[in-house]
Amino acid sequence: MTRHRYWKITPDDIQKYDYDQAKVLNWEIKGVKEPEEDARFIGVFLYKRGTPIDYTPTKGIVLYHNNILKKEVDEATKFIKDRFGGDVRDKGTRIFLEGSKEFYSGKEVGQFAKDLETRFNLKATISIEFESLTEEERKKSGLPDAKLLPIPGNHS
Numbered sequence: 001m002t003r004h005r006y007w008k009i010t011p012d013d014i015q016k017y018d019y020d021q022a023k024v025l026n027w028e029i030k031g032v033k034e035p036e037e038d039a040r041f042i043g044v045f046l047y048k049r050g051t052p053i054d055y056t057p058t059k060g061i062v063l064y065h066n067n068i069l070k071k072e073v074d075e076a077t078k079f080i081k082d083r084f085g086g087d088v089r090d091k092g093t094r095i096f097l098e099g100s101k102e103f104y105s106g107k108e109v110g111q112f113a114k115d116l117e118t119r120f121n122l123k124a125t126i127s128i129e130f131e132s133l134t135e136e137e138r139k140k141s142g143l144p145d146a147k148l149l150p151i152p153g154n155h156s
Contacts, residue, residue, distance in 0.1 A: 001131050001132050002131070002132060002133070003025065003129060003130065003131050003151040004129065004130050004133050004138070004148060004149075004150065004151065005127060005128070005129045005130075005148075005149045005150075005151055006127065006128050006129075006130075006143055006144075006147045006148055006149070007125075007127040007147060007149050008125050008127070008147060009125065009126040009127065009128065009147055010124075010125070010126070011109075011110040011111070011113035011114045011117070011124055011126065012110065013110075013144075014106040014109055014110040014113070014126050014128070015106050015107050015110035015111065016106065016142055017106040017141050017142045017143055018106070018140075018141050018142060019106065019130070019133070019137070019141035019142075019143060020133070020137060020141075021104040021105055023130045023131055023132055023133050023137075024048060024104040024128060024129070024130055025047070025048055025049070025129045025130060025131050026045060026046060026047040026048060026128070026129050027045065027046055027104065027109050027126065027127070027128040027129075028043060028044070028045040028126065028127045028128075029043065029044045029045070029109070029112065029113045029116060029124050029125075029126050030043045030124065030125055030126075030127075031043065031044075031113070031116050031117060031120060031122030031123065031124045032122060032123050032124075032125075033068075033120075033121065033122055033123075034123070038067060039066055039067055040066065040067040040068055041065065041066050041067075041068070041122070042063065042064075042065050042068055042072075042073075042076050042116065042120060042122060043063070043064045043065070044061060044062070044063050044064075044080065044112075044116065045061070045062050045064075046060075046061050046062070046102060046103075046104075047062075048102070048104070051096065053089065053091055053096060054091075058089075058096055058098050059098065059099060059102070060086045060096060060097045060098045060099050060100040060102070061080060061084055061086065061096075061097045061100045061101075061102075062094055062095065062096050062097070063076060063077060063080060063094070063095040063097070064093055064094045064095070065093055066093065072120065073095070075120075076116075076120060077095050077097075079116075079119060079120075080097060080100070081097055081100070083112075084097060084100040084101040085097070085099065085100050085101055086098055086099045086100030086101075087099055109126060109128070110126070113126055129151075
């Protein structure tokens with residue numbers, strides 16, 4: 001199985017890509033607050049096979065944060081929960097929305113990133129990882145080679 005990661009994608013760009021959603025392994029939105037050197041960010045990701053909580057894969061969206069006030073973390077959690085559902089489970093700086101809606105299309109991921117930018121005054125970048133995506137599928141989808149970050153190794 002080959003894996004391909006595309007990174008540093010803008011919300012506008014990902015909305016243009018038309019890829020096979022069944023081949024998405026995960027996506028991540030990292031929203032940085034200015035100034036960037038303060039390392040303040042809110043991130044959201046979704047792993048198709050689940051994200052481990054104490055070694056148990058848990059399905060649903062996960063929020064993580066750094067140098068963000070608790071009040072704003074609570075607002076972000078509520079914002080995501082109201083939109084996608086799920087049961088909130090805290091684990092350090094990660095907040096799991098167990099059982100939340102899963103989505104993988106570029107249109108939905110891009111719109112969610114834009115909504116996070118607007119609501120929380122962030123600058124979002126997106127990464128997305130695929131498995132078993134052929135070169136023809138990559139070209140047809142519009143995914144740019146310049147944003148491709150190959151993942152070396154055997155992934156079977």
